[in-house]
Amino acid sequence: MKLIVYLSVLYLAFFAGHNIKLSAQQTSGNTPFKSGENLKYIMSYGWINGGEASMKIKKSSFEGKQVYYVTAVGKTTGLAHSIYHVYDFYETWFDINTGLPFKSLMDLTEGKYKNYNIVHYNQAAKTLVSKKSGEKSVNHHVFDIVSAFYQLRKSLRNLSIGQEFTIHTYFHDKPWDLIVRYKGNETIKTSLGKIECMKFRPVVEKGTFKDEEALDIWISNDKNRVPIRVSMKFFVGSFKTELTEFSGLKYPIHFEK
Numbered sequence: 299m300k301l302i303v304y305l306s307v308l309y310l311a312f313f314a315g316h317n318i319k320l321s322a323q324q325t326s327g328n329t330p331f332k333s334g335e336n337l338k339y340i341m342s343y344g345w346i347n348g349g350e351a352s353m354k355i356k357k358s359s360f361e362g363k364q365v366y367y368v369t370a371v372g373k374t375t376g377l378a379h380s381i382y383h384v385y386d387f388y389e390t391w392f393d394i395n396t397g398l399p400f401k402s403l404m405d406l407t408e409g410k411y412k413n414y415n416i417v418h419y420n421q422a423a424k425t426l427v428s429k430k431s432g433e434k435s436v437n438h439h440v441f442d443i444v445s446a447f448y449q450l451r452k453s454l455r456n457l458s459i460g461q462e463f464t465i466h467t468y469f470h471d472k473p474w475d476l477i478v479r480y481k482g483n484e485t486i487k488t489s490l491g492k493i494e495c496m497k498f499r500p501v502v503e504k505g506t507f508k509d510e511e512a513l514d515i516w517i518s519n520d521k522n523r524v525p526i527r528v529s530m531k532f533f534v535g536s537f538k539t540e541l542t543e544f545s546g547l548k549y550p551i552h553f554e555k
Contacts (some may be wrong), residue, residue, distance in 0.1 A: 306412040311367070318527035324525050325535045328521065329452055329505040331355060331448060331451060332546065332548040333355060333356045333546075335353075335355050335545075336545045337500075337524065337525075338352045338542055338543035340538070340540060340542045341538070342539075342541070345374065346378075349372065349375055349379075350372070351371065352371050352374060353369070353370045354368065354369050354370075355367070355368045357394070359393040360400050360401065363389045363400065365370075365392055366391075366448070367389070368390050369387070369388070370387075370388040370389055370444050371385075371386065371545065378393070382408065382409060386404075386406045386407070387403075388403065388404055388442075389403040390402040390442050390444040392441075392448070397441070397448060398441065400418070402416070402417050402419075402420055402443075403416050403417075404470075413470070414426060415471055416428075416429040417442065419440065419468075421440075424436050424438070429546070430471050431471055434472065436466075437466075437473075440466050440467060441465060441466065442467065442469070443467055444470055451524075455553070457496065459481065459482045460477070461480045462480075463480075478498050481498065482496075482497055483519055484497045484516065486516055486526065488526060488527065489540065490542070492553060493553050494519045495519055496516070496518075496519050497515070498514070498515045498517065499514055513530050514528070516528075518551060520551060524541065524551065527539065
């Protein structure tokens with residue numbers, strides 16, 4: 299199995315649903331991030347660290363429009379890198395007000411496997427142009443996988459246990475939706491200390507994970523709404539991705555030692 303499943307799941311796991319449809323119109327209120335925010339994660343298998351991921355956001359401009367520009371990187375490290383050699387790079391430019399992307403870039407290297415694509419979005423016309431497959435019509439406003447990550451952080455409020463979410467994404471050159479359920483709040487212990495989180499459980503595909511409830515996500519229950527941990531159970535064992543470094547957060551974050 300390609301190790302990118304473990305690394306990129308941090309970005310994929312938060313986006314989708316049934317009861318609530320996440321859209322550009324549902325973003326009123328305080329934005330939980332700001333230009334200059336940096337997040338870094340370590341991926342581990344038991345006590346062995348096998349990879350890391352990072353996300354950086356800053357204000358920029360795109361074709362005369364004010365945007366947020368985000369870079370996201372996932373890569374193997376140490377022994378895992380010598381075996382799998384994964385380096386995945388994502389870029390996105392999305393509207394500061396609506397959160398909708400204007401352009402996204404994906405450049406994946408996983409051993410001999412390579413996948414490169416650029417997508418331009420015309421949200422008003424509900425069309426997009428993929429470098430790989432050309433122009434396509436879509437039924438909804440769509441987010442690339444990275445802008446969806448930030449869009450969801452803006453929308454987590456007034457949740458009820460069992461509530462589900464929908465967000466329409468365009469990933470790996472096709473539309474993709476995923477179901478995520480809110481499971482309640484939980485205080486977890488991390489390398490940075492203890493922190494209260496909102497817990498979510500996406501519905502995942504059989505055959506990739508151990509079962510349909512093999513993936514859990516914890517997002518800080520504060521104004522930042524930062525993903526703290528992702529836990530994944532595969533047939534070959536359990537993997538964990540956890541926040542280890544951060545800077546430039548909009549609000550103070552508190553970890554209890």
